[in-house]
Amino acid sequence: xxxxSLVRLCxxxxxxxxxxMASLSALAAERVQVFAAAxxxxxxxxxxxxxxxxxxxxxxxVYAASSTLARQIxxxxxxxxxxxxxxxxxxxxxxxxxxTLSHRHDVLGNRLxxxxxxxxxxxxxxxDETTPIAERLGEGRLxxxxxxxxxxxxxxxxxxxxxxxxxxxxxxxxxANNVRTALALVERGEVPLGIVYASDAQASDKVKTxxxxxxxxxxxxxxxxxxxxASPSEEAAAWAKWLESDEASAIFxxxxxxxxxxxxx
Numbered sequence: 001x002x003x004x005s006l007v008r009l010c011x012x013x014x015x016x017x018x019x020x021m022a023s024l025s026a027l028a029a030e031r032v033q034v035f036a037a038a039x040x041x042x043x044x045x046x047x048x049x050x051x052x053x054x055x056x057x058x059x060x061x062v063y064a065a066s067s068t069l070a071r072q073i074x075x076x077x078x079x080x081x082x083x084x085x086x087x088x089x090x091x092x093x094x095x096x097x098x099x100t101l102s103h104r105h106d107v108l109g110n111r112l113x114x115x116x117x118x119x120x121x122x123x124x125x126x127x128d129e130t131t132p133i134a135e136r137l138g139e140g141r142l143x144x145x146x147x148x149x150x151x152x153x154x155x156x157x158x159x160x161x162x163x164x165x166x167x168x169x170x171x172x173x174x175x176a177n178n179v180r181t182a183l184a185l186v187e188r189g190e191v192p193l194g195i196v197y198a199s200d201a202q203a204s205d206k207v208k209t210x211x212x213x214x215x216x217x218x219x220x221x222x223x224x225x226x227x228x229x230a231s232p233s234e235e236a237a238a239w240a241k242w243l244e245s246d247e248a249s250a251i252f253x254x255x256x257x258x259x260x261x262x263x264x265x
Contacts, residue, residue, distance in 0.1 A: 030235040033060045033078055035069040037085035037223065038178040039110070039152065039197050043255040044083070047248055057235045065178035067149040074099060079228045080236040083107075085179075085197075086151035090224045101226040107243050108223035109258035111198040112152075112159050112213040117189045118206050126211045127163060134168050136193060136210075141174040143185040143194035152179035155218045156195040162217030183207065197221070199256030222260070 036044045041063050048059035062069070062077075066084040070093040073079045082101070084090045094101045114127045125131050133142065145153030153175060160166040174191050176182040179200055186194035187206040194207075201209045225240055242248055249259040 030056070030233065031058045031060050032080045032233070032236045032239055033062065034081045034083065034239075035062045035064075035073060035077070035079040035228075036083040037066045037069070037151065038063050038180040039085055039200055040083055040223070041180065042203050043199070043252055043257060046251050046255070047243070050247065050251060051239060051242060055235075055238075057239065059239060063180075065145065065150045067151070068178070073228060080233060081225060081240050082228050083223060083225045084151070085110075085221075085223055086154065086219075087222055087224055088154070089151065090226060094226075099228070100230045101228060102232060103237060103240060104224055104226035105244075106222050106224050106260045108252060109260055110221040110223070110256075111215070112155055112218065112221070113196055113198045113201040114210045114213070115183075115186050115194050115196055115201050115207040116192060116210055117186055118208050119189075120192065120208065122192075122210055124210050127159070127165075127213050128217075129163050129165075132168070133160075133165055133193065134172065137169075137172060138192060140192040141172050142169055143174040143176060143182040143191045144196075145179045145182055146175040146177060147173075148175075150176070150178055151221075152182070152195070152197055152200075155221055158218035159195070159213040163213070197256075202256040223257075 034044065044061045048061060051059055066086060066089040069082065070089040073082060073093060074096045093099055116122050122136055127133060144156040147153035147157035157166060160169055174185055176185060179196050182194050183196050183200045183204060185191045187204055198212060201207055225243060227236055227240055252259050
């Protein structure tokens with residue numbers, strides 16, 4: 001009887017020790033908080049899952065417009081990595097007092113797409129000087145990221161200026177606080193047209209792409225990444241570097257992004 005009790009006690013102790021070790025291991029897993037542009041939501045979710053399978057690191061994404069994220073970081077938000085949808089907001093953040101960015105490099109490119117709800121009867125066309133977008137809007141509005149600060153909206157304004165249609169359309173806009181909100185307006189049929197990244201259009205089965213804007217109509221769409229803080233963790237640095245790997249590139253490309261290799265800045 002005593003022997004059975006001792007055996008049971010040993011088993012209970014071993015289980016407790018095993019659970020305790022598992023808990024300690026979970027607690028020991030490093031958390032890397034990644035502030036990423038809203039257009040990267042699907043890709044970074046997939047990247048975080050893939051990276052977590054082979055590394056004892058938890059990638060914790062935070063998504064919003066690049067402008068919103070940059071301001072949050074400048075105000076003390078605990079980001080370890082910042083992935084911006086344009087260089088302007090990365091430059092702005094780098095210029096703020098008390099902010100240190102390092103290992104900055106460009107990782108992605110994208111294109112601008114003109115989209116409509118999936119059930120729209122509009123045919124495909126190339127948005128250029130010869131195709132008035134206003135005529136296809138009817139009485140509706142054009143959804144896009146707020147051109148005052150959202151990168152997708154800034155690029156969209158440049159594109160519309162580049163094809164000579166900004167003056168006609170600027171009073172007919174439905175500006176959104178990020179590109180995914182602009183996408184949602186088109187998905188729900190609240191507007192007949194929208195301008196989003198080609199990757200966003202690909203991510204939705206509720207919209208269709210009518211055409212992509214000529215690259216020459218706007219600045220190149222570039223996504224830079226940088227480590228945040230004077231003493232970035234090894235885990236954060238490793239993840240940011242991994243974004244240039246073949247595995248990460250394949251994931252980005254699966255979600256409609258072009259991958260770059262411009263090196264550190």
